[in-house]
Amino acid sequence: MTRSRPPLKIVPPQLDVPASSGAELEVGDAPTSATQRIVDSITNAIAERRLMPGTKLSEQKIGDIFEVSRTVVRQAFNQLSRDRLVVLEPARGAFVATPTAEEARDVFEVRAILETAVTKQLCATITDEQIRQLRVHLEQERAAVNNAEVPGRTRLLADFHIVLARMLGNQVLEQMLSELLTRSSLIALMRQSSQSAEESHGEHVAIVDAFERRDVRAAVRLVDKHLGNVQRNLDLDPQRIDLANILNH
Numbered sequence: 001m002t003r004s005r006p007p008l009k010i011v012p013p014q015l016d017v018p019a020s021s022g023a024e025l026e027v028g029d030a031p032t033s034a035t036q037r038i039v040d041s042i043t044n045a046i047a048e049r050r051l052m053p054g055t056k057l058s059e060q061k062i063g064d065i066f067e068v069s070r071t072v073v074r075q076a077f078n079q080l081s082r083d084r085l086v087v088l089e090p091a092r093g094a095f096v097a098t099p100t101a102e103e104a105r106d107v108f109e110v111r112a113i114l115e116t117a118v119t120k121q122l123c124a125t126i127t128d129e130q131i132r133q134l135r136v137h138l139e140q141e142r143a144a145v146n147n148a149e150v151p152g153r154t155r156l157l158a159d160f161h162i163v164l165a166r167m168l169g170n171q172v173l174e175q176m177l178s179e180l181l182t183r184s185s186l187i188a189l190m191r192q193s194s195q196s197a198e199e200s201h202g203e204h205v206a207i208v209d210a211f212e213r214r215d216v217r218a219a220v221r222l223v224d225k226h227l228g229n230v231q232r233n234l235d236l237d238p239q240r241i242d243l244a245n246i247l248n249h
C-alpha cells in the first residue's frame, strides 16, 4: 500500500455523562448508547465530508476520543461495516469505504425506485403546512450553497430527500432512505462539484413547485430527472453514457 491515508479528523461528541475516575465505559455499562454515539459521529462526519473515503479509523484513537474501550469501538465498526460505510480489513483494521462505480449505480437505482414511490404518495397527501416546511428547508439549502459551505450544503441537499420520506410518516422508509443517502454522500464526497450542488438545489425548488401545484406527473418526472442528473454529475460511468450517445445518433 503506497497511497498515504488522510489524517483522521472527528469532532468529539458532547458526552451526556462525565467520565468518572478515568474508568472506561465497558460493554455492560451502556453498550447501545456508547456504540451508537460513535456510529452517529462517524456517519455524520462522512455525510458532511469531514471524513474522506479510504481514511484509516484507528480503534485506539477513537476509543480515546470517546473514552470507551476498544470492544465498544469494534462494535461500532461492525455496525458501520453492515451499513457499508466502513470496510474491515483483516490484520489492517477499519477504513472509510471507497464505493465502486458499480455500487454507486446500484444505490442510485434503488433510490430512484423508492423516491418515485415517495413522490407519488406525498403529492397526493401533502398539506400547505408541509409545503411551507419544504420552503424553509430550501431557504437553508440556498444559504449553504451561496456560502459554498460544503459540509452543510451536502447535508442539507441529502436531507431534502429524507424530509420528503419523513412527511409520509413511514419510519422504515425514512430509515432505508437515510442509509442510501449516507452512501450517496460518500460517493458525492469523491466526485461532486459545487456547480452540480447549485444545480441540485435548483431542481429541488422545481420539485417543491410541482408539489405545490399538486402535479403528480410533473413531480415524479422532476424527481426522476433530478436523480439522473445527480448520478451523471458524479460521473459514475462515462463509458456507458458515451455508448448511449453513439447509439442514439
Ligand SMILES: [Zn+2]
Residues within 6 Å of the ligand: 157, 158, 160, 161, 200, 204, 226
Ligand atoms: Zn437532491
